[in-house]
Amino acid sequence: MISSLLIANRGEIARRVIATCRVLGIRTVAVFSDPDAGSPHVREADVAVRLPGAAPAETYLRGELLIRAARDAGADAVHPGYGFLSENAEFARAVLDAGLTWVGPAPEAIEAMGSKVAAKRLMAESGVPVLPELDPAAVTEADLPVLVKASAGGGGRGMRIVRTLAELDEAVRSARAEAGSAFGDDTVFCEPYLERGRHIEVQVLADRHGTVWALGERECSIQRRYQKVVEEAPSPAVDAELRAALCSAAVAAARAIDYVGAGTVEFMLSPEGDFFFLETNTRLQVEHPVTECVTGVDLVRAQLEIAEGARLPEEPPAVRGHAIEVRLYAEDPSADWRPQSGPLHRFELSTVDTKFAVGASVHGLRLDSGVESGSVVGTHYDPMLAKVIAWAPTRVAAARRLASALAGARLHGPGTNRDLLVDVLRHKAFVAGETDTSFLETHRVVRRLGENRTERLSALAAAVAESSADRRTHPAIPPGWRNLPSQLQRKRFAGSSGEHEVAYRLERGRLLCDEDVVLFDSGENRVTFDVAGVRRTFHVATYGDRVFVDSDLGSVALQRIPRFTDPAESIAEGSLLAPMPATVVEIVAEAGRRVEAGAELVVLEAMKMRHSVRSPGAGVVEAIEVKVGDQVEAGAVLAVVGVEEEG
Missing domain, CATH: 3.30.1490.20 (ATP-grasp fold, A domain)
Incomplete structure (x- = not known):
């Protein structure tokens, strides 16, 4: 019996494991790096052990530190979560050698699937179709x-x-x-490479007594940078006959390596209906909640019970309803999925029915998050904030519920991919089940953030709310009081579609401005306009110079622009700036060399992704301001290019 479990992970998956352990009465031990000291998973565990340092290589990837933490905290088992060391056979073996229970497959099974090349050969020998x-x-x-x-x-x-x-x-x-x-x-x-292929995977669960379950399939075709962003169960492309073939192949793959625990066998499905083995993930998957919702099986509980030697029933439960999961990332889809970082002032989905819990009997909305209001999104780890899952009787109902919940969420802080996810869920091709791995490119779902008219109205609402706040703070002085009352007040904000200067004056409850709006009501956090005959309410939240405005038109993030700027803050012409906090991993160009437009100059790494900084035009590299290994902040000058004038 497991009495105390160390979770060798962080964030959302650590919280997910803690939630099940709380139900089972298992004591939990969290580990945390220095940036994660205030994270929710640390507070929610029974005890926590510090891993000094920040980078994964110093902390969550140090197997010896994790095992020492387990011993120091009195844990008798280790759950690896996903990512980090979850598929590291040496770590699994070290856990077992330390006399601890490993919640996962045997090291030999992990090794067998650790190399995609070797895994494909083994699967071919077992009769599983491979490319x-x-x-x-x-x-x-x-x-x-x-x-x-x-x-x-x-x-x-x-x-x-x-x-x-x-x-x-x-x-x-x-x-x-x-x-x-x-x-x-x-x-x-x-x-x-299969053009217009679908990414289909089968959840397997196997005990130590020879029973192997295939818990149906998930479709994970909608991806960016080959990483999934929308997952669902079951797949709209799989009928009963294909499902039986996929599940049979997945069970054969699991038996070929004597698999124990929860795992996933991934396939590519061609437009012609042929499927081919991709890989076996010897761990719990990020997208496991959709399978939990449609089967009622708590996969983390099953992992723990199997590790204790429990037997599975002979047959798995039937699939009921449809579940869709989206991964909410701190990133800008319109800027090559650039990760975003900084304080998360507000993180609120008001229609959530359950957190981390298996929806066995009630359809609804589930939230599995690694953050909460007040968290800080750093640069050392994956930028996923949360997984939001809708489970409903039908696929259309699940998509509608999920899109509505996301659209109404209050996300104040780093930019996210929320609008992209809403657009995908409401896209006619998605609703029709016409998904494949090129979905985002084919349908051009990625939109430039911020539509000009929406941002201008939001900026006006922000200015009016600020005036209302001034009126409350200084009631004796009318807002915007001037010797020349005929002059309009002017405020400037920067949004993703550019700068917006709004001119307005509040006069005896009336709004005078250069927009076609009528003020109905105003307060320091809420402004209601009649816009061309339609009444719309704008919710305004201010954090220093950052202003977030939520309305039925969408959510807008604004930066207040001061009236006067410091000349010393100007950047030399031709400077290429770091788009985010990152590590310099490669210098491609050198000073004095001529480059063409789009030439790669510097390569950065942040949040487990590599990002190229390229020349905006043809010219000569005048300077490289960084070296490999440097940690740079957003806005730091990386290089200076003297761009040649056209013609």
């Missing part, structure tokens, strides 16, 4: 398009689509670099 493995050096025109993949690890890192032979060498080079940095193994291989 052919291609040596990057032997790829020909006839093989195109191909996908370059890292043999180790996952999460979309070390993957590149290649459509021409001219792109191959650079794709292999960059994939090797990314794989080596992320996984410590730069082995890559190629396989045929």
